[in-house]
Amino acid sequence: MLPAHDTCTVYHGTNLFAARIIRKIGIRLDVQRELTDFGKGFYVTLNPQQAKNWAQIRAMHPQISPDLLAQLNMSQSQYFNHPEIKIPACLVYELNVSQLRQLNGKEFSLPHEPGWERHQRSWERFVLDCRTGKRHHYDYVYGPVAKGHLTNIEKIKVSRTKDQLSLNSMRAVKCLSTLDIVAFKPEDIYMKTFLLKQLWNHIQNSENARNYRFLHEIRNELMMIGNLTSRQADKMLRQSLTSLPFSSIIMHEPAAYWAFSVLYGMRKLWYKEYEVYMKKKHGARK
Structure with missing residues (x-):
């Protein structure tokens, strides 16, 4: 579950180009990916190392919505040749947890928490529905990250070390503040x-x-x-x-x-x- 504090720090792993665009024009939910664990939304985590790991992946595999690229008046060639897409970066936010919990949200326990056995089946069904494009009505969803089954897309496993918070409405996005950007060196691979x-x-x-x-x-x-x-x-x-990350993180896609x-x-x-x-x-x- 989300922490009981009034506020907490959350992180979004991406590349430096995307981080600076978000800081400039704000978070756009319409250009986010659809078939994700908790549906189309802006994803953050409470774990800074997890965000850093994802930032490395996003820098190695940069992609962007064509709609956003059109708004930026950039061609695909200009985007793929931009030096900042290959630099890992994290967006650091302060999340107003008290404000967020006033919205319509869904929170799953994490595997190490007492309520996990009660939540596990509903979490699995919810993730599988979202991954097939079924929409939900929540402003935000919090819970563990899913790992795919090796050979069956209708089955998933839970990551016992990774958490995620999806902000699925602009009301939820507005609970973020105090934006900062931290860039990293690409890993030596x-x-x-x-x-x-x-x-x-x-x-x-x-x-x-x-x-x-x-x-x-x-x-x-x-x-x-x-x-x-x-x-x-x-x-x-x-x-x-x-460019393929040879670690457990590859299994999350x-x-x-x-x-x-x-x-x-x-x-x-x-x-x-x-x-x-x-x-x-x-x-x-x-």
Whole structure:
């Protein structure tokens, strides 16, 4: 649950370009992603390290709403060549918890809290509904972050160390104040990349492949989305290991998300295409 204090500090991990745009024009809910754990909203966390980790990911995989880009009067080429999109940054806010709780909100216990067993099933159903595009009427939602199941998009797991607060209405957004921006250096991933490529070569056609099944799920999605052969998908995935985060954080997005990132990278804006694909995929499972 959210802390009982009147106020607390929350963080939003992104890249420096996005952080400065938010500071300049404010938070726009209409340009946020739709198929997320708690629905379309502006997401923050009480955990600064979690926000920093997400900032690294957002700097390695920059995307932006085409509508916002049009408002900024920028082309895709100008955006992808802007130096600040590759710099991780966190927005730091003071959240008025007392004011927020006067709104229509939903709060789930975290896994280490006493009420988790009571909330777990309703949290799972709520996240699965939001991830398929079902809308809710809450101003805000707080709870743990979900991790995707390896092979079944209809199942999720809970992260026991990560929390999230989605601000789903402008009334909730107005509970934020005292904005600051903290930029970070991008992580050194070159040695990690070399080790990952060695790992990928090792697990091909090996019994160890089941231990790295998520990488294979990304490959399978690459084949479907890009109409690729297994050899072509393997090659693209090996080349992309410079930007795939080899940690638990990768599991918080579906394999299809990373497949789109591998296919299109910083060559096009692909979020809308990804969400259309996921809606069709969920619809086909029903």
